[in-house]
Amino acid sequence: MNHWALNFFFQICFTAIYLFNATSAFATKDEKRLLMIEEISIKGNKKTNDKIILRELTFRLEDTISVAELNDNITQSIQNLNNTLLFNFVYINNNYKSNGNLQVEVVVEERWYFWPFPIFEHSHRNLSAFFKDGDLSRINYGVSFTIDNFRGLREQVKLRLIWGYRKEIKLQYFSPNLDKQKKHGISGLVSYQTNYEVPFQSVSNKPIYYSASSADAKRNFNTSISYTYRPKHNWYQSVTIGWVNTSVLDTIAKLNPNYFGNSSNKFLYSQIKYETLYDKRDSKIFPLEGYFGKAEIARQGIFNSESIANWNVKLWSGYYAKITERLYTGSDITVQLNSENNLPYYINEAIGYRNYIRGMEYYTTNGQNFVLNKNSLKYQLIKAKVINLAFLPEGKFSKTHVSLFWSIFADTGFVKPGQRTLTDDFEGKFLYGYGMGLYLYTYYDTVFRVEYSINLLGEKGFFIHFGTPFLNL
CATH class of the missing domain: 2.40.160.50 (membrane protein fhac: a member of the omp85/tpsb transporter family)
Structure with a gap:
């Protein structure tokens, strides 16, 4: 392999590394972006008091949470709700509002009690x-x-x-x-x-x-x-x-x-x-x-x-x-x-x-x-x-x-x-x-x-x- 080809090869490698790092840095910066939970709505709880469901969530109204932490908090909250053995199915959805804040929707399907x-x-x-x-x-x-x-x-x-x-x-x-x-x-x-x-x-x-x-x-x-x-x-x-x-x-x-x-x-x-x-x-x-x-x-x-x-x-x-x-x-x-x-x-x-x-x-x-x-x-x-x-x-x-x-x-x-x-x-x-x-x-x-x-x-x-x-x- 001549010097020109070798130089071109290394340029390609370093460019790929730079682009990867740049993308990672962008993703990291985006993951660190903070969101405020502006609204928490609960659906499907015909019997269960809202406060019982809110107790199992790892976040609260008006909490500030990073994008990186959001999915982990949702996963843990679903596990907490499932482990109460009160529900057959639990879903938590999040939506971004026009002002950049977060709306969280908790949907539960209750069991027979x-x-x-x-x-x-x-x-x-x-x-x-x-x-x-x-x-x-x-x-x-x-x-x-x-x-x-x-x-x-x-x-x-x-x-x-x-x-x-x-x-x-x-x-x-x-x-x-x-x-x-x-x-x-x-x-x-x-x-x-x-x-x-x-x-x-x-x-x-x-x-x-x-x-x-x-x-x-x-x-x-x-x-x-x-x-x-x-x-x-x-x-x-x-x-x-x-x-x-x-x-x-x-x-x-x-x-x-x-x-x-x-x-x-x-x-x-x-x-x-x-x-x-x-x-x-x-x-x-x-x-x-x-x-x-x-x-x-x-x-x-x-x-x-x-x-x-x-x-x-x-x-x-x-x-x-x-x-x-x-x-x-x-x-x-x-x-x-x-x-x-x-x-x-x-x-x-x-x-x-x-x-x-x-x-x-x-x-x-x-x-x-x-x-x-x-x-x-x-x-x-x-x-x-x-x-x-x-x-x-x-x-x-x-x-x-x-x-x-x-x-x-x-x-x-x-x-x-x-x-x-x-x-x-x-x-x-x-x-x-x-x-x-x-x-x-x-x-x-x-x-x-x-x-x-x-x-x-x-x-x-x-x-x-x-x-x-x-x-x-």
């Missing part, structure tokens, strides 16, 4: 355990009344009446809006439950049941009241004070003297609990991007005369990221710590109850301390799309979203055994399960999962679940 529906549910730890057991006598039936968005103020009222395998009456109330800034809230719960059949011990990491023929095997009364504080959109705090009163038949205390401890048939204690949550997930139900962290510390047994004196600490965290256009990864961690090394069997739950390793749904572990890690790699087979259900009348049920994912996963866990977990085999061992599955995410935050898993014993099988595989906190 009053749910009087029959209850037909199993009493097992998960759906797969129910299918394996096949005992139809462990079915609960009844009726539940749930009012979401009560009075249009995001309040929630729940009443559950259950009979069948267990009998229960439960009343709950929640209001996040005690003040004008919508930062302070309150909630309360009262519950009474009886069971004629009770798991009183675990052998080989499976619960053993006692059935009473003529009396309630267990009775439980539980009440609590909570104060909640939300200083920022993504930061939640609460303090809960509660009381638990549980009793079982003398036979259960004889079969397992450690059920409540000291061969007692009664278990009474008060509790005070503090929780804090920082949540930047794009969805609480099925997160694809973002992260969260939650901590909870509870004192079980405030007074010396109570059945227990224990400090309970729970920690949760999750991180979710987009790798490519359709590929996502996620990881959850759960940690539980207790100060008491001799917890009664009744509350000595570890992995296999609310927290389980996929592939080990049939097993339970008992121990005062444990750690659980869930990991997944998800590929989006069908991108989220909106489907109009023509066979339903126009309204809150006639439109839904559907997305389908294929996932590979690997879960691990470890349970530190206490002095009262001598009949179990998995405590003190490295636990794991892995496999693949299909996840359908659709109508009113429903997640349907079919998974094929392999566990540390080499056991293989298909497992069916309704509900998110992620931490739903």
Whole structure:
């Protein structure tokens, strides 16, 4: 290549670089341009109070915002509104007015808020355990009344009446809006439950049941009241004070003297609990991007005369990221710590109850301390799309979203055994399960999962679940 050609080549390169930098500088200058939000209009909220929607926006009327920050604020505001679980769809549009100021339009499609529906549910730890057991006598039936968005103020009222395998009456109330800034809230719960059949011990990491023929095997009364504080959109705090009163038949205390401890048939204690949550997930139900962290510390047994004196600490965290256009990864961690090394069997739950390793749904572990890690790699087979259900009348049920994912996963866990977990085999061992599955995410935050898993014993099988595989906190 001669000098003329070489010089021409470099001139072309430097000209391209100059034009690129000039364009970037122009874009940067435009992105720094400030806009004032002159108007915020809200449409579609027939029930929800405007103030509830405005609370979730990351901008306010007459705020000054840069062009670069505008899209991020709109995206975050949509996520905040979706995570209230009050709306099926949320849209935020912005228009530039003739004076250069900004007009923001928030459009929401509200959900159905009053749910009087029959209850037909199993009493097992998960759906797969129910299918394996096949005992139809462990079915609960009844009726539940749930009012979401009560009075249009995001309040929630729940009443559950259950009979069948267990009998229960439960009343709950929640209001996040005690003040004008919508930062302070309150909630309360009262519950009474009886069971004629009770798991009183675990052998080989499976619960053993006692059935009473003529009396309630267990009775439980539980009440609590909570104060909640939300200083920022993504930061939640609460303090809960509660009381638990549980009793079982003398036979259960004889079969397992450690059920409540000291061969007692009664278990009474008060509790005070503090929780804090920082949540930047794009969805609480099925997160694809973002992260969260939650901590909870509870004192079980405030007074010396109570059945227990224990400090309970729970920690949760999750991180979710987009790798490519359709590929996502996620990881959850759960940690539980207790100060008491001799917890009664009744509350000595570890992995296999609310927290389980996929592939080990049939097993339970008992121990005062444990750690659980869930990991997944998800590929989006069908991108989220909106489907109009023509066979339903126009309204809150006639439109839904559907997305389908294929996932590979690997879960691990470890349970530190206490002095009262001598009949179990998995405590003190490295636990794991892995496999693949299909996840359908659709109508009113429903997640349907079919998974094929392999566990540390080499056991293989298909497992069916309704509900998110992620931490739903």
